[in-house]
Amino acid sequence: MKTYTEEKRIRPDILTSTVFWSICIMMLFNIISVRIFGDMGAGFCCVPNTLFFLLYISFVLAAQKSVYVMVRLRARRSQFLNAETNMKRSMRMFSVAGIILAVLIGFGSFNFARNLLGSGKAYFQLIVVAVSLILLCPQGVLRGYLQGLGYTRPIVISDLLISVTSFVSGGIISGIMYSYGKKVNDLFHGDEYSAIYGASGMMLGLLIGSFIGLLQIIISYSLRKKEIAEIVKNGAPRYLDNKNDVYTSIRPIEYLYASALLMLLVDNLFFNFLQMKDGNNDAMIGAFGAYGGRIVSFVILVAFLCCIPFVKSWNRVMARIERDEIEGARDRLKKLLHFTYMLLIPVFTAIFVLADTIQVAIFEKSTSEISAIFRLAAILIVLLSIGVLVSWLLNHMGKKLLTTINLTVGWAVHIGLLVLLSIVLGHDLYTIIISEIVTFLIYDIMCMFMILKMLKLHSNILLNIGIPFLASGVAGLILLALDRILINVIGEILTLLISVIVFAIIYVLLMVVLRGIRTHELETVPLGRFFISFSSRVQHDSFYEE
Numbered sequence: 047m048k049t050y051t052e053e054k055r056i057r058p059d060i061l062t063s064t065v066f067w068s069i070c071i072m073m074l075f076n077i078i079s080v081r082i083f084g085d086m087g088a089g090f091c092c093v094p095n096t097l098f099f100l101l102y103i104s105f106v107l108a109a110q111k112s113v114y115v116m117v118r119l120r121a122r123r124s125q126f127l128n129a130e131t132n133m134k135r136s137m138r139m140f141s142v143a144g145i146i147l148a149v150l151i152g153f154g155s156f157n158f159a160r161n162l163l164g165s166g167k168a169y170f171q172l173i174v175v176a177v178s179l180i181l182l183c184p185q186g187v188l189r190g191y192l193q194g195l196g197y198t199r200p201i202v203i204s205d206l207l208i209s210v211t212s213f214v215s216g217g218i219i220s221g222i223m224y225s226y227g228k229k230v231n232d233l234f235h236g237d238e239y240s241a242i243y244g245a246s247g248m249m250l251g252l253l254i255g256s257f258i259g260l261l262q263i264i265i266s267y268s269l270r271k272k273e274i275a276e277i278v279k280n281g282a283p284r285y286l287d288n289k290n291d292v293y294t295s296i297r298p299i300e301y302l303y304a305s306a307l308l309m310l311l312v313d314n315l316f317f318n319f320l321q322m323k324d325g326n327n328d329a330m331i332g333a334f335g336a337y338g339g340r341i342v343s344f345v346i347l348v349a350f351l352c353c354i355p356f357v358k359s360w361n362r363v364m365a366r367i368e369r370d371e372i373e374g375a376r377d378r379l380k381k382l383l384h385f386t387y388m389l390l391i392p393v394f395t396a397i398f399v400l401a402d403t404i405q406v407a408i409f410e411k412s413t414s415e416i417s418a419i420f421r422l423a424a425i426l427i428v429l430l431s432i433g434v435l436v437s438w439l440l441n442h443m444g445k446k447l448l449t450t451i452n453l454t455v456g457w458a459v460h461i462g463l464l465v466l467l468s469i470v471l472g473h474d475l476y477t478i479i480i481s482e483i484v485t486f487l488i489y490d491i492m493c494m495f496m497i498l499k500m501l502k503l504h505s506n507i508l509l510n511i512g513i514p515f516l517a518s519g520v521a522g523l524i525l526l527a528l529d530r531i532l533i534n535v536i537g538e539i540l541t542l543l544i545s546v547i548v549f550a551i552i553y554v555l556l557m558v559v560l561r562g563i564r565t566h567e568l569e570t571v572p573l574g575r576f577f578i579s580f581s582s583r584v585q586h587d588s589f590y591e592e
Contacts, residue, residue, distance in 0.1 A: 071209040073347035080339035083244025089335025091245035094171035109186025112296035117194025126281030144183025152176035200266035216251015223247035320473035349430040395518040429486035436493035513562035
């Protein structure tokens with residue numbers, strides 16, 4: 047007889063890492079797409095692309111989480127009939143909401159593109175988003191239902207399948223349509239058609255990914271339908287006071303998951319408004335395309351790559367908190383923060399120093415303005431990674447009210463800064479990037495303060511931040527010298543590879559000398575064993591632990 051069990055569930059850290067890897071693949075897709083159709087093409091699809099991911103987070107990830115929580119709570123009491131009823135109610139709610147929103151986006155696409163994006167030619171990308179939404183809206187409920195019943199394998203497959211399918215199909219279609227668009231350029235004596243066609247190909251890739259994701263989750267559900275029916279049949283009878291708490295639980299989840307992308311969408315529209323007010327409709331498309339396609343995508347990619355190695359440690363901290371082992375949670379969080387800062391700070395330093403080289407190596411060209419903004423955006427890699435960490439911890443600790451308050455404060459600061467800096471600094475991208483940096487900084491500080499306060503942990507700022515900054519600063523000077531010497535001799539790509547390797551070696555050596563990392567800690571660092579012999583000679587306390 048089939049019964050509900052959690053024994054065969056895939057570990058939570060694997061599920062989280064899968065989502066993060068999917069995000070990284072999507073950001074890599076964005077970067078490669080910009081390489082294909084350029085900054086102008088990125089500008090045409092920047093808002094549609096952001097809107098697609100915003101809807102994906104809302105109708106798939108947030109819905110999945112809220113339905114999963116609802117099903118899990120009832121499944122542990124064998125209330126499978128109630129869980130099934132609530133799932134069907136949620137399916138109707140999200141499907142109707144998705145279809146209505148898709149119709150509004152589709153029919154309003156031309157006016158929206160003309161009045162807010164500066165060009166009516168971007169309407170097709172919005173229509174693709176509308177069609178994609180119809181395919182996305184049922185997926186989150188089905189995924190959450192399967193996950194709540196213990197079927198976690200389809201969930202792992204689904205995110206990766208959507209991202210990989212979008213990457214492959216979108217890249218191919220975008221390249222083909224961009225080549226065709228260049229012929230249209232010659233025919234109509236313009237230069238924007240190739241960008242529009244290429245951007246449309248990218249969005250079609252996301253549409254195909256959405257369709258494959260829906261097909262996969264429907265097949266996964268259908269294959270398990272008989273097993274699920276048996277589980278429901280053997281459960282407890284229906285409770286008449288059954289309430290669908292998905293309606294209420296999704297609101298804080300939605301607010302948390304969607305805020306960062308919604309902020310990017312607001313920033314894009316605000317920048318467009320300022321530029322159209324100045325009469326720069328054509329220039330603004332390429333300008334924000336460069337920012338969104340080149341810089342934001344790279345920042346998100348690197349930030350989540352920096353999070354992935356620590357996801358297992360996040361779950362270990364939470365495991366101690368759930369068992370009320372505050373001392374154990376404190377020790378694990380202290381170690382987690384130490385290694386997190388030890389990775390993030392040199393990553394920031396290397397990108398800050400090599401900003402121009404990275405841009406040219408990836409996109410074959412850059413400008414002084416783009417490189418300068420990219421240097422500022424390197425700060426966001428640290429802030430975004432920390433933001434994901436503290437948001438994850440507070441959310442899993444059940445502190446939804448605190449998270450909501452912090453997000454609301456962040457939004458108030460961000461909107462205020464956008465208005466203020468647009469007056470002080472002018473109508474350019476510096477207004478956007480500085481507003482985002484300050485917003486993330488304030489949000490991270492507030493969340494981190496609350497977590498440290500709850501666990502009564504006093505963070506060692508000198509060890510966690512001071513020493514890594516000193517070591518990466520000195521290594522960064524050597525990195526800068528190497529970049530200047532090699533760039534004109536061997537080119538950007540080889541310079542980037544050699545410089546990063548040398549920088550990493552010097553950084554680790556300096557961390558050992560400054561005792562920012564102990565000998566026993568090197569065993570847990572990738573390739574750290576190569577430095578153990580040197581560390582033992584320098585520190586003379588290979589088994590010393592603070």
